[in-house]
Amino acid sequence: MESVVILSAVRTPIGKLGGVLSGLNAVQLGSVVADEAIKRAAISPTQIEQVIFGNVLQAGSGQNVARQIERAVNIPDTSTAMTINQVCGSGLKAVRLGQAAIMMGDADVVLVGGTESMSNAPFIAPHVRFGHKFGQVPFYDSAEHDGLEDAFSKKPMGITAENVADQFHVSRETQDAFSLQSHQKAVAARDSGNFKAEIVPVKVGDSFVHDDEAIRDNTSMEALANLKPVFKENGTVTAGNAAGLNDGASALILMKESRATELGLPYLAKITGYAEVGINPDIMGYAPYYAITKLAQKMNHPVADFNRVEINEAFASQSAAVIRDLKLDAAKVNVNGGAIALGHPLGDSGARILTTLIHNLINDNLQTGVASLCIGGGMGIAMAISR
Numbered sequence: 001m002e003s004v005v006i007l008s009a010v011r012t013p014i015g016k017l018g019g020v021l022s023g024l025n026a027v028q029l030g031s032v033v034a035d036e037a038i039k040r041a042a043i044s045p046t047q048i049e050q051v052i053f054g055n056v057l058q059a060g061s062g063q064n065v066a067r068q069i070e071r072a073v074n075i076p077d078t079s080t081a082m083t084i085n086q087v088c089g090s091g092l093k094a095v096r097l098g099q100a101a102i103m104m105g106d107a108d109v110v111l112v113g114g115t116e117s118m119s120n121a122p123f124i125a126p127h128v129r130f131g132h133k134f135g136q137v138p139f140y141d142s143a144e145h146d147g148l149e150d151a152f153s154k155k156p157m158g159i160t161a162e163n164v165a166d167q168f169h170v171s172r173e174t175q176d177a178f179s180l181q182s183h184q185k186a187v188a189a190r191d192s193g194n195f196k197a198e199i200v201p202v203k204v205g206d207s208f209v210h211d212d213e214a215i216r217d218n219t220s221m222e223a224l225a226n227l228k229p230v231f232k233e234n235g236t237v238t239a240g241n242a243a244g245l246n247d248g249a250s251a252l253i254l255m256k257e258s259r260a261t262e263l264g265l266p267y268l269a270k271i272t273g274y275a276e277v278g279i280n281p282d283i284m285g286y287a288p289y290y291a292i293t294k295l296a297q298k299m300n301h302p303v304a305d306f307n308r309v310e311i312n313e314a315f316a317s318q319s320a321a322v323i324r325d326l327k328l329d330a331a332k333v334n335v336n337g338g339a340i341a342l343g344h345p346l347g348d349s350g351a352r353i354l355t356t357l358i359h360n361l362i363n364d365n366l367q368t369g370v371a372s373l374c375i376g377g378g379m380g381i382a383m384a385i386s387r
Contacts, residue, residue, distance in 0.1 A: 001103040003257040005267035006385070007041035009355040010200050011250035014212045014343035015119070020204060021213075021247040022119035026061050026347075029202070030115035031072040033251035036200040037111065038073060041253040042265060045074045048253075049107035051081040052097050054090025054114035056346040057121040058083065059142045065115065075111070085347070087147070088314065089276070089373050089381040090114055091250060092350025096383065098254045099271050108259045113251035114352065116345035118143050120247075143245065147346050150376065152281050157376055158231035158242060161315035164285045165236050168321040172236035175316035176224040179241040179340050182313060186215045186337025194336055198359040214244050214343045241316035246343030250351035269358050272368075273299040273384035280378055285318025287380025288372040289325055295370065295382040303328065306384070307366035310353040312373040313338035335360055349373060354383060361387050 010033050015021030021029065030053055038045055053066040062068060067081035086093045091114025098110035121143035128137055148157050164170065189195055190211055201208040219240070229235035230242070260267055275295035279287050288311050296303045303326055311333060313319045319340075323333055336356060339349060354371045361369050372382035 004099045004102045004254050004271045005257045005260050006269045006271065006358065007043070007253040007255055007260065007265060007267050008037045009198065009252045009268060009358045010036045010040065011198055011352050011355045012202050012248050013199055013209050014214060014246050014248040014345060015209070016213045016343070017245040018119050019213050019247070020209050021202060023204060024117065024202070024247070025120050026055055026065055026115045026117045026249070027068045027072065029117060029247065029249035030065065030069040030113065030251070032202055033113060033200055033249045034069050034073045034111055037251040037253050043109065043253065046076055047109045048075045048111050049079050050098065050101055050110045051075060051079065052094040052110060052112045053083055054086070054094040054347040054350060055083050056085050056087055056090055056116060056147050057118060057143055058085065059124065059146065060120070060122040086379070087376040088312065088346055089350050089375040089379065090347040091352065092354060092371060092373060092381050092383055095252060095254070095351060095354060096274055102254060102256050108256045110254045111251060112254055112351065113249065114348035114350055115249035116347040117247045118245045118345060150281055156231055157314070158237050160282060160284050161237045161242065161317045162232045162235045163282050164315070164321055165317035167283060168286065168325070170317045170320050174320050175236055175241040176221055178316040178320045179224060180219060180221055182334065182337045182340040183216050183219050185335060186212070186341035187217050189336035190215060194363055197362070198355050212342045214246065215337070215341050237315060237317060241340065243314050243339040243344035246345040248343065248345035248348045248352065250348055250355045252351065252355065268362065269385040269387050271383065272386050274382070276379060276381045278379050284376055284378045285315055285374045286321060287374045287378065288382065289322045291380035291382035292326060292370060292372050295384055299384060301384070306368050306370045307332065308335065308357060308360050308369040309333045310357040310369065310371040311338070312344065312349050312353055313340040314344060314374055316340060318374055350381065358385065
């Protein structure tokens with residue numbers, strides 16, 4: 001089958017819930033990165049045959065977010081578009097689906113990515129369509145119900161992180177230390193300019209947003225230790241050692257390798273492997289351990305031999321457990337910080353960590369990497385690339 005290459009990979013800065021990007025919806029955020037990805041790939045919108053975007057909190061966004069993005073960046077109406085929801089894995093699954101379309105001969109050029117505006121997720125009033133006779137009308141938060149609550153236990157994702165901490169013996173101190181390091185690495189990366197190549201500044205009002213909003217410059221072990229557990233009495237998961245609620249988008253241009261060669265287009269990376277797994281939803285955060293293990297076995301490529309690894313930091317407990325149990329060199333993992341510092345816009349995160357991984361490899365002149373995420377509902381996903 002035809003090899004698939006990545007011509008461009010970009011992302012927005014990541015905003016806080018109700019923060020600097022909250023005035024832009026998922027379509028607007030996705031359109032910013034889609035437009036820039038096309039420009040950086042040095043192709044015409046008319047060459048794109050499919051658009052696939054991950055987006056989790058779709059309520060109120062209108063029909064097919066990907067199709068709206070497609071038309072916003074002047075891709076012809078003859079192209080097709082699909083919005084997919086695999087919770088936190090959505091953005092990376094969009095890349096996989098784009099790769100598959102090219103490998104199967106359905107397209108030569110595909111725009112893929114992820115977008116999420118958690119700030120614009122609506123509150124919903126169920127059971128009122130046919131009238132409400134008396135009393136209070138109950139509302140629920142679609143961000144919580146559709147994105148952050150386990151569909152089976154009806155408990156918040158934070159409880160699954162507590163389960164991982166208990167079952168895999170990850171202490172509060174370990175989680176807080178992991179979180180501190182995430183912020184410290186992100187601060188260093190921002191201040192040294194390591195994010196500049198991957199971030200597209202976003203115009204908000206009369207100015208531009210250039211940097212991730214959630215990075216905390218001056219956090220400390222003492223400050224983290226003073227935070228109370230959020231999800232469980234005497235628990236270990238706090239607001240400081242978990243990813244936040246965020247807004248952001250990422251986009252990549254995929255092309256059949258032979259087509260890129262024919263057109264004389266340089267590429268950033270080649271997709272070399274993929275795996276996904278299912279596990280018990282109660283410990284969903286541990287799934288990257290199995291996804292990366294499966295990927296390495298499929299590729300006959302030892303996990304330790306990847307030059308860089310990006311693991312989405314949904315929670316410090318699960319990230320620390322996965323890194324420890326895979327026996328990864330911590331110096332290779334999330335070298336510019338992860339979601340605990342940068343943020344976790346649900347449908348965007350898979351495409352975001354792949355974008356960051358690509359630029360990490362370029363910045364450090366390295367060859368191979370793997371990106372992996374846990375997925376609410378008990379799944380894991382992993383993708384390998386090479387330069």
